Amino acid sequence: MIVLLGVAVVIAGFATRRNPLLVVGIAGIATGLLGGLSPREVLASFGEGFASSRSVTIFVITLPVIGLLERYGLQEQARRLISRFARLTTGRFLTLYLGLRQITSALGLTTLGGPAQSVRPLVAPMAEAAAEKKYGPLPEKWREKVRSHSSGADTVGLFFGEDCFLAIGSILLITGFVNTTYNQHLEPLHLALWAIPTAVCAFFIHGARLLRLDRQMARELAAAGATEADKESAK
Amino acid sequence: MIRAEWFYWLIGAVFLVMAAQMFLDRTNPKRLGTAAFWGLLGVGFVYSTWVVDKSAPSEPLGALVLVMIVLAGFNFTGRGKVSTTTPGQRTASAVRFGSKLFIPALTIPVVAMLCATLVKKIHVGGEPIFQDGSETILGLGVGSLVALAVGMLLLREKKITVPIHAGRNMVEAMGWALLLPQLLAVLGSIFQKTGVGTQVGRITEAVLPSGMIYVSVIVYCLGMALFTIIMGNAFAAFPVMTAAIGWPVLIESGGGDPAVVLAVGMLAGFCGTLCTPMAANYNLVPAALLELKDQYGPIKAQIPTAGALLLCNIAILSLFAF
Numbered sequence: 001m002i003v004l005l006g007v008a009v010v011i012a013g014f015a016t017r018r019n020p021l022l023v024v025g026i027a028g029i030a031t032g033l034l035g036g037l038s039p040r041e042v043l044a045s046f047g048e049g050f051a052s053s054r055s056v057t058i059f060v061i062t063l064p065v066i067g068l069l070e071r072y073g074l075q076e077q078a079r080r081l082i083s084r085f086a087r088l089t090t091g092r093f094l095t096l097y098l099g100l101r102q103i104t105s106a107l108g109l110t111t112l113g114g115p116a117q118s119v120r121p122l123v124a125p126m127a128e129a130a131a132e133k134k135y136g137p138l139p140e141k142w143r144e145k146v147r148s149h150s151s152g153a154d155t156v157g158l159f160f161g162e163d164c165f166l167a168i169g170s171i172l173l174i175t176g177f178v179n180t181t182y183n184q185h186l187e188p189l190h191l192a193l194w195a196i197p198t199a200v201c202a203f204f205i206h207g208a209r210l211l212r213l214d215r216q217m218a219r220e221l222a223a224a225g226a227t228e229a230d231k232e233s234a235k
Numbered sequence: 236m237i238r239a240e241w242f243y244w245l246i247g248a249v250f251l252v253m254a255a256q257m258f259l260d261r262t263n264p265k266r267l268g269t270a271a272f273w274g275l276l277g278v279g280f281v282y283s284t285w286v287v288d289k290s291a292p293s294e295p296l297g298a299l300v301l302v303m304i305v306l307a308g309f310n311f312t313g314r315g316k317v318s319t320t321t322p323g324q325r326t327a328s329a330v331r332f333g334s335k336l337f338i339p340a341l342t343i344p345v346v347a348m349l350c351a352t353l354v355k356k357i358h359v360g361g362e363p364i365f366q367d368g369s370e371t372i373l374g375l376g377v378g379s380l381v382a383l384a385v386g387m388l389l390l391r392e393k394k395i396t397v398p399i400h401a402g403r404n405m406v407e408a409m410g411w412a413l414l415l416p417q418l419l420a421v422l423g424s425i426f427q428k429t430g431v432g433t434q435v436g437r438i439t440e441a442v443l444p445s446g447m448i449y450v451s452v453i454v455y456c457l458g459m460a461l462f463t464i465i466m467g468n469a470f471a472a473f474p475v476m477t478a479a480i481g482w483p484v485l486i487e488s489g490g491g492d493p494a495v496v497l498a499v500g501m502l503a504g505f506c507g508t509l510c511t512p513m514a515a516n517y518n519l520v521p522a523a524l525l526e527l528k529d530q531y532g533p534i535k536a537q538i539p540t541a542g543a544l545l546l547c548n549i550a551i552l553s554l555f556a557f
Binding site: 001003004006007010011014019020021022024025027028031032034035036037040042043044045046047048049050051052053054055056057058059060061062063064065066067068069070071072073074075076077078080081108109110111112113115116117118119120121122124140144145147148149150151152154155156159160163170171173174177178181182184186187190191192193194195197198201202205206209 | 242243245246249250279280282283284286287292293294295296297298299300301304307308309310319320322324325326327328329330332333334336337339340343344347348351371372374375376378379380382383386387390392397398399400401402403404405406411413414415416417418419420421422423424425426428429430431434435465466469470473474477478482493494495497498499501502505508509512513515516517518520521522524525527528529532533535536537539540543544547548551555
């Protein structure tokens, strides 16, 4: 029972908004020691865990080239490009991206997107430009909202697309865990097939929310736009 | 054969070069702590190679990780002043280069895709070019390097320090959030080793009324989501909840189809990932990269979808598994 204190440490740290790095570090040490590991074994666990999970940090390798391109106006060009498509609204654009991200992830191409490779340099500026084309410079609140939804479309698309692919981490984790723990012969294909219903739900639910964003924006910004314009002329 | 470890060394080297730049950056009030944090991360990336193949002890690496936690956790890291082009310069450059600017950005996924599909099949002297099973991550690495070369040629940028400096700005903006996903993997493995899963299983067994299969479905899905919210990672929650409810209650006594139960159970966990700052790489890192004032912005955008999808997962599991 006492090892559950580690879970409690995480919840408490979370609730009191401590630095997550510290929370996780302390929870790890506490759980390890309470669970009967020696201090040496706890240290070793930290080392092994770090070493075997390096792949989650490899996206850093894309940052120099993205940073270089941004210096030369990649985001500005993304905006310029999108403003040429008259009928493309923020919601429609993000729904399109959501669908593409789901399909490509389902084909195993999970590295096609991501916050560093695609959202920051391309998707977010394009989503903003689609809104700015119609409503002019976005108020702070809406810029944050559009950027947040750009990241959301990427994440939702990835999560509920990738599991339809056989050789993805989570599917292999399921088969690996079940086949070794319970002596089963689960096939990745069956698991991947059963990820499809949720993937379809995800596209319709999140897509509908993204399209609703357009209507919200039209309501709020059309009204705000009038007052903004008054302020501008008063200057 | 190109090994995945070589790629990790390259990333380690990039971190070390960035750390040197941070050390020399006098605009950063906390330059020593910052340089130490990223320098240690670089060292850790390289040293891990021998931990993975078990030819070096893992304790020193564990100590190094703890030092990094202290450095970042007690605010010894900061960021320097960003030196970049002005908005006016960028607009002018965008007009000048036009959509050619997309070429290097699109090079990354195209090369990654080619590596994962075509190059994977090429063998030289009976050996694959890329280490088996690492084609995707190596593809990302090769794609990034090719893209960097293409970008520098296209933009006639001669100094390699310029892209590294630009990348460092983004790394500094992300800060400690970049280490959190790896640390959560550590926590998951410690939970596993000390039997947190079996304990949760015992509690749920005691609390759960037996024979009510649909209640168990709800408990399994909600449990996956909640545990994922706490751990930040559905992969860590999955063994815990599956050992607790999924396998014994839903599959063995309830007769559920394992493929449906487990696939949908994992997806219920993903709904939790959408809602938690502990899933730093999906929620906090993008917020930092997009320079949002509200670091919970992406989470707020995702929560309604996560809730609706959790209900969908409960429904799908109830309808199709039994």
